[in-house]
Amino acid sequence: DIQMTQSPSSVSASVGDRVTITCRASQGISYWLAWYQQKPGKAPKLLVHAASSLQSGVPSRFSGSGSGTNFTLTISSLQPEDFATYYCQQAHSFPFTFGPGTKVDIK
Amino acid sequence: ELQLVESGGGLVPPGGSLRLSCAASAFTVSGSYVNWVRQAPGQGLEWVSIIYTGGDTYYADSVRGRFTISRHNSENTVYLQMNSLRPEDTAVYYCTRYRDAYNSDGFDIWGQGTVVIVSS
Numbered sequence: 028d029i030q031m032t033q034s035p036s037s038v039s040a041s042v043g044d045r046v047t048i049t050c051r052a053s054q055g056i057s058y059w060l061a062w063y064q065q066k067p068g069k070a071p072k073l074l075v076h077a078a079s080s081l082q083s084g085v086p087s088r089f090s091g092s093g094s095g096t097n098f099t100l101t102i103s104s105l106q107p108e109d110f111a112t113y114y115c116q117q118a119h120s121f122p123f124t125f126g127p128g129t130k131v132d133i134k
Numbered sequence: 135e136l137q138l139v140e141s142g143g144g145l146v147p148p149g150g151s152l153r154l155s156c157a158a159s160a161f162t163v164s165g166s167y168v169n170w171v172r173q174a175p176g177q178g179l180e181w182v183s184i185i186y187t188g189g190d191t192y193y194a195d196s197v198r199g200r201f202t203i204s205r206h207n208s209e210n211t212v213y214l215q216m217n218s219l220r221p222e223d224t225a226v227y228y229c230t231r232y233r234d235a236y237n238s239d240g241f242d243i244w245g246q247g248t249v250v251i252v253s254s
Contacts, residue, residue, distance in 0.1 A: 028195075058238055059238045060238070061238070061240035061241065063179075063240075063241075065179075070228055070230075070244035070245065070246060070247055071171075071179065071228075071230075071241075071244055072244070073240045073241055073242050075240075076238055076239050076240030076242075077237070077238035077239070077240075078238070082240065082242065114178065114179055116179070116181075116240075116241075118232070118235075118238060118240075121192045122181055122192070122193075122194045122195065123169075123181040123184075124181065125178055125179040125180065125181065126178075127178050128178045128179075
């Protein structure tokens with residue numbers, strides 16, 4: 028199975044800050060990576076697919092990059108509605124696996 | 135509106151069975167790749183199973199042999215039959231659409247989730 032790791036596990040940031048989350052796969056997954064945002068009590072929401080393609084309707088302050096084993100999700104200017112937990116997920120091979128999540132909270 | 139609605143969750147004793155339903159609106163499950171993803175209390179997301187448009191199915195190791203995903207095209211619904219349930223199966227179960235499994239399109243539509251509690 029492909030293991031996904033994320034760092035940091037949590038980050039405290041202020042509105043307007045630039046936040047970068049890293050995701051690493053235990054083996055190469057090309058561009059088969061997606062990023063999701065989840066708020067408490069809600070279903071996850073797709074932000075980025077194919078490692079760097081922004082899902083329709085997602086604000087342009089979100090961006091994804093990377094390929095192979097190393098990926099990043101960047102929020103260029105954190106907004107109040109962005110405080111949430113973020114997960115990466117690989118769909119390169121079964122079983123699909125998610126990272127453990129990164130919680131972004133208010134400093 | 136593109137939508138998935140889950141139902142069928144509840145409290146079941148260890149060893150029991152439950153069938154979850156996932157009804158789609160504004161798109162067809164027969165033309166989609168539909169997954170089940172679960173989230174144990176306070177934990178992260180765990181992929182459970184997928185059914186392809188052609189009917190192929192895949193499972194996480196933790197549920198293979200106990201869970202079965204299926205599809206009823208005329209009802210536009212995907213099911214997850216869960217047998218031999220264990221306390222560690224306790225979770226919110228989400229159904230979600232994988233827009234194109236042959237491109238890295240991500241899971242773009244999610245239901246609201248249904249809660250399964252396995253306890254005596």
